[in-house]
Amino acid sequence: MSDDIRPFKLAIPDADLVYLAKRLDRARLPEAEPVDDWSQGTKLSALTELLAYWRLEYDWRRCERRLNQTGQYVTEIDGLDIHFLHVRSPHEDALPLVLTHGWPGSVVEFLEVIPRLTDPEMHGGKGDQAFHVVAPSLPGFGFSGKPTQTGWGIEKIAGAWATLMERLGYDRWVAQGGDWGSAVTAEIGRQAPKGCAGIHVNMVPVRIDPAELDMSDPGVQRALAGAQFYQEWDSGYSKQQSTRPQTIGYSLVDSPVGLAAWILEKIWAWSDNDGSPFDALSLDTVIDNIMLYWLPATGASAARLYWESFAKFGGDSVKVPGGASLFPKEIIAAPESWAKRLIPELVHWNELPKGGHFAAWEQPEVFANELRSCFAKMR
Template sequence: MEMKPFKIAIPEQQLHDLSNRLKQVRWPSRFSEEPWALGTDHSFLKRLVDYWSSEYNWREQEARLNRFPQYIENVDGFDIHFVHVRGEGVSSRPMLLTHGWPGSFVEMLELIPYLTTPSLYGGQAEDAFDVIIPSLPGFAFSSKPTQPGVGSKYVATLWAKLMDRLGYERYFVQGGDIGAGVSTWLAFIYPERVRGLHLNYIPGSYRPPLTQNTPSMSKEERTYLDSVAEWSEREGAYSALHRTKPETLAFALSDSPAGLASWMLEKFRGWSDCKGNIESSFSLDHILTNISIYWFTNTIASSMRIYTEGGKMPLHFTEGQRITVPTGVSVFPKELPMPPQSWVERVYHVTYWEEADKGGHFAAMEQPKLLAEHLHRFIHSIN
């Protein structure tokens, strides 16, 4: 069916407002044992804000984003923004990609050419995909939820209806971060629709059933749970705040572009394979385009609320419940704590497992070619 085309067009007034705010930042006092030790580094953030204010060109980035075909479709009362790029050839298969936080649809765009036009990168045209990248409700140009209940499970039902309307009866799904939870729910609820599930992260709330009828935890699995506890103690404050008191933080981040950048920038550095130098993984333009979309759409509050919904309905399985869809997992070395294969296999039907030698949490942005290669190998392994 025909979808409503969409073009990004940020009003000039918003650009002027952002420029004025960036020129009037009130900087906190500096105190740190070493750069980044206590959070976002003062010097780097100041350089980023200066670049944002004086050199970054939103209109250039807006034009770049608008080269990708984008649409808006109302699904269950939500206006869902999505990118839809057809693959080369006549036999391309649908691939639904779901982003996470603090990413957006922008983090998945680098993957598109490797999936839609593989013949340009040493592959075959018959391996092409139609790529669909929706923006989660409350993110970017999709509607903001106004009532509770819009968590990963509910989003999976929205995505299934969207794919119906696009005319795709069966499709592959891929995700990391929140997108991994949405993709998992899709495979669990609609196994007859999902041909294959690929994850580069195992949802943080995922817990398999551990009963007297299931195998005892291995040493490797216990070590993994210890690493999760240690990581949560050291790095998990943001998630706890998002789950419990997101509105308190939202007032500050919705009012200050420098504050918003600080909150998100620290994650892009800490969760990527940048070896301490964030610009080795992302350009300043890539970082600021993602942050600018949050700013212009004023979606930091609504994006954080999906954590609250995830806390209400974590991805737990009862004994006997399984993901029956063939599942591929790509493990990137600087990802957040990832469980061993045995832990994942307690519920997921793992048919493909590959460990990469580089990359982190934002694999689609950091290593799009490598992630695409994993995806192609996974699909070949089940077809």
Template sequence: MTDAITPFPIRVADTELADLADRLARTRWPDAGTVTDGSQGPTLPAIRSLVKRWQNEYDWRIAEALINASGSSRTVIDGIGIHFLHIRSPEPDAVPLLLAHGWPGSILEFREMVAPLTDPVAHGGDARQAFHLVIPSMPGFGFSDKPTEPGWNVARVAGAYVELMRRLGYGAQWFAQGGDWGAAVVSALAHMRAPGLSGIHLNMVLFRPTDQEVAEASLEEQAMLAAMARYEAEQSGYMKLQNTRPQSVGFALADSPVGLAAWTYALFQDVSDSGGEPKRVIPLDHIIDDIMLYWLPNAGASSARFYWDNARTQGGMPGGPVPLPAGVSMFPGEALRLSRRWAEKRFADLRHYNQPERGGHFAAMENPAALVDDIRATFASKR
């Protein structure tokens, strides 16, 4: 076993990009369907527009250069190669911060937050707000290795992240932030009281309101419950499939870039704060970058299997209130929201709670400035 951390530059072969271009050109399109809105999934015009951009104007090499300029590195933990970005702050007293993505997110979803978090002085902040950033791809996602056995659930990923921070020399004090599956992993880190972890911030909280909370819900909380109910009834089909039969859709995700794009775009459509038009709030090239981090490493099926593993083990996470200092940001377009009152029951030491004016599930891409502000506010008293 080795603790080696090595540079890991990404260099996608021209032949792979040519193959992608050929597949896009030969797309067999479905008919438009029987509705004109997104109630059956992404519309034909929306995906045609995305693919037109992908074919004619998008340049993968820009994203590749960004990754390689951001401390692209690799280490093997628990038998799995973990790809991560490691971006050090110029400030000598910066504190390490792990940023954890979920599905269908990626390491690049945090790109707009990197500069203000690492170099706050240059972005209207204070040197005491500086962080060194560690941004890993989960096993089965991006350019991390794909698990070859069941069992890579939330708790196991959290354990790998603890080891990653130790290897980087960050065991004394560090923080963690996450949304989606990243929020589950960060919550697990807090429950396991990971060595050196001094606090967490979440922009999504996995929870179910109690019967009493439902019965006593305020008008604001009733609106939150309605959004949850709509998500469960109309927008969660992807989750149910990936919980139970990920390999079924995996063949399509591996073979068809447009199929992968539509499967991914559906989430950007449904749970961003965009009225069903995500390119209004996220640059289309950034959405395509995200799709590419599933297409190029053929991670569509392996990332879907993460749902299957967690559905069978409940993620391996303990229950009870989160024991470490925590902050929560509830963006209005997030489908799973909880009120401050509900949050206070689920966090033993809630240091910060905020409801930004705009943004949704992809907060780091939709409203990075607000997320940066809330991260700074959460950890200010712990530095």
């Protein structure tokens, strides 16, 4: 095992892009759904719009250049290559921050927010609000290695992130995450590794405890309604990925159409949009994200995180200070009382007027301001 940090440059072979084009040309689609909404899953009209753009107008090289310009690296931790973006602020005394994405996301979610965090003076902030940003790809996601043995759940990932920050020379740092990133970030807070000064989440990963429910609280009522809807209508993907990830993995790795439909449904369901996923996120950025699953063939390896850790989502309280931001279209809009159960030393809580589950991706300026406000209390 090597502690070396190696520069990583993307250069996808042209043959891979030609193969993708051929697969898109030969797509066999089902008939349109016999309903007028998304209640049966990804609408044919939305998917055909995406596929046409992907095949005829989308430019992968644009995304590739941006990732390369941002600064990509790889290092081996516990026998696995971990890919990460690393952007240092021009302010040497900036606060180091590790940002963790979730599923069906990737480091693409952070491309617009990273400049706002590293160089706040260029984006309406102040120099003393700057961060050095580290954004790893979860194991089995993007261009990180694919685990060949079980055990890469949130506990091991949290430990790996602490190792990564230490290896980069950061002796005092903070952590942030949403979706699986929130579970990893909360686990960092539980482990409280040396150097971690605090955390922030934009999804509160707590188990619902009937004994602690205040049914007179509108926030609790809203959260319970969201949880019930998720369980009844929105959780099929998680049941599949947490029980039989290999089975769905064949389709996600082999079919670009199947992969796109699987991801697009969740972008529609979980983003703050007016009926189309492309209200919240552009076609280009949605496909950029899909490409970080298609090109490295990570549909199965990413799904296995559910098998590893879905039953462990939620857990004991964290041991460090923290903050939480509630965006209105979050899957389960946990109230402040639940955030305090996760983070007893809650130093920041805010409810935002717009945005969804993919907060950094959908609302990069608002998201950056939330992190500036939260971590100002931990500098």
